Amino acid sequence: MQTLQIHYADGNYQFAKLIREKSQLPDSAYEDIGSLRYLSAQNDLKAMGLLANKYEKRQRYLLAEKLYFKILNQAQTIADIKLARQSILVLYEKQHKWSKIKGFLDPQDSPEWHYLSQLHNSLPLSVVPLGEHYEDINHNILKMGIDFDINEKQLNITACKINIVPIASSYTGLMQAISVVKDFNTHVYLSSLPVCFSKPLYIEKSKLKCFTAINKTISCDLTHLATSKDWPKGIRHLMIIADKGKANVNQGVMYLAQNSDFTVFQHEFMHFFGFEDEYKLSQFKQKKRCKLTALNLQRSQLTLMQKGEVNLQGFNSVPSCSGTNVNAYKTVSELTLMQYLDKTFPVSYQKKLNLNIKHHLGDFPVFTMAFSKYAQTHYWYQYAANLGFKGALLQLALIYEAKGEIPLAINHLKKANDWPLAQSHLARIFYEKSEFKKARAYYLDASNSASDSFAQYFYGKMLLNGIGGKADKKVAMRYLKLSAAQNNPLAVQYLNNKELL
Incomplete structure (x- = not known):
């Protein structure tokens, strides 16, 4: 008797059907794709599974999916149902269709599928499979x-x-x-x-x-x-x-x-x-960072110079501040990872990074500063202050000052007294307390360490009027002019009025 496969190939469909109905089909009947299609049309579960598998290997996923669902709908035994569901889940996994897996899953599916679905779909983890369950799925499970x-x-x-x-x-x-x-x-x-x-x-x-x-x-x-x-x-x-x-x-x-x-x-x-980008910054960033007095650049690898000044020997320009009135320079000639991602760390950048981490960590924000605008502001400032972040110490000082707790405010500012902003605030507080000698000293520090235009103005006025120490009109005018050169409104107004007199 000819096999089903041969009868089917010869177009003898009725004879093939008779063999299928009356005989136990040999394995050879499930080898030819034509036979598999015929048998699948006759609702042969084995043929449907094999044909779906062939479609899957050829990445004809829609055809495979239809057959797996057909098997699922016709399966009678628990084993066949489980196998069909597993086949559908694996098919979806191959295509990274985790949203479909989420919609398909039901309680009878093994825990690892629910666990993976929750992870991939960013859901709360309500199912944690036991160790042995991980063996049921070919997936690198975290x-x-x-x-x-x-x-x-x-x-x-x-x-x-x-x-x-x-x-x-x-x-x-x-x-x-x-x-x-x-x-x-x-x-x-x-x-x-x-x-x-x-x-x-x-x-x-x-x-x-x-x-x-x-x-x-x-x-x-x-x-x-x-x-x-x-x-x-x-x-x-x-x-x-x-x-x-x-x-x-x-x-x-x-x-x-x-x-x-x-x-x-x-x-x-x-x-x-503290490292800065060496490609052209956005206009928003340039307004904040492309200033000779920008605090954020104090620890960066870049040096800023006013346009028109003579270039420093050994420095190489970068386009960070292109389009502004300052030029940015780096100390190395090679391209670096701050401009092109495929470049490496120059040795000098490694040394700079080591130095910043070892000695200047307090200059760089702690993550809780991002939290502080959402909730528990004081708590998160204190968290960052405990790690030495100077910006948090300053914010806490302002909170204490607003409450009238001046000694606490001064104490926090002194913990960051090498930071220009802290120096300026200390100077202001001591001035308001009529402790003019201390105020004058802190205004001087802030004037020189960061070219703070307000510190320069107030230091100049104290020198001019002999407040907190001897008067020195010549030096006073130098600081007032430095402040005015940065367009400080108080200094500009004072010098304009002086000229009118």
Whole structure:
């Protein structure tokens, strides 16, 4: 008797049907795709499964999906139903269709599928499969509590000088965070720094809403994170992995996209510690940063000079401030990672970074400064102040001053008394307390350390009138003119009035 396969191939469909109905089909009947199609049309579950598998291998996923659902609808045994559901889930997984998996799952499916669906769809983790369940699926499963944490209380923060907490809202984001940390810890130079990473923290998107678009700077609503007081002590920075968007650093928080590679991380990491971009800045950034008195550039790798001044020997221009009245220069001739991501760290930049971390860490924002605008402002200022951030000490001083607690305000400002803004505020407070000698000294410090135009004006007036020490009209006029040169309104008005007299 000829086989079903031969009869079918010869077009003898009725005879083939008779063989199928009357006989036990041999394995050879399931080898030819034509036979499989015929048998599938006759609702042969085995043939449908084999044909769906062939379609799947050829990436004809819609045809495979239809057959798997047909099997599921016709399956009679628990084993067949389970196999059909597993096949559909695996098919969706291959296509990364986790939203479809979420809609398809029901309680009879194994726990790991629910767990993975929740992770991939950024949902609360209500199911945590036991160890043996992970063997049911061919997936590199990240294990909660081992590979990542879900609550800030669980974070294990070390005595490291700089602790960074990665945060992600999806399985892909967690994998990206783990990859970045691995690359950091194996990097020849970066791994030598006193920097430690905690396990990634998983926060579902309902609690961490990020505003993302391919060509837009990433930002996130940190309200949920800021309302918690469970954050361990000693964290300096967060690294948030968003779906997409332009990476950036803002107030001690780094924002990366899921497709940001390690070179992007390296570039943004340098921003944590004062390094500036060496490509042309946006107009908004130029207004803040392309000033000779800009505090943010004091610890950067760049030097600013007024246009028209003679170029410094050994310095090389960069386009950071192009279009403004100042030029920006770097001390190296080669291209660097602050301009092109595929470039490396010059040795001088490594030395600069080491110096900033060792001696000037208090100049750079702690992540809680980003939290402070959402909730618990005083609490987060204090957290940052405990880590030595001078900006937080200044903010606390202003709060205490507003409450009339002047000694506390002075105490906080003195902890940052090498910082020009703190010096200016100390000078003002001592002036108001009629402690003119101290006020004059602090105005002098602020005038010289940061060319603070208001400090220059008030120091000049104190010199002019002999307040807090001897009068010196010649030096006084020099400081008043320096202040006016920065368009300080008080100095400009004073000098204009003096000329009229």
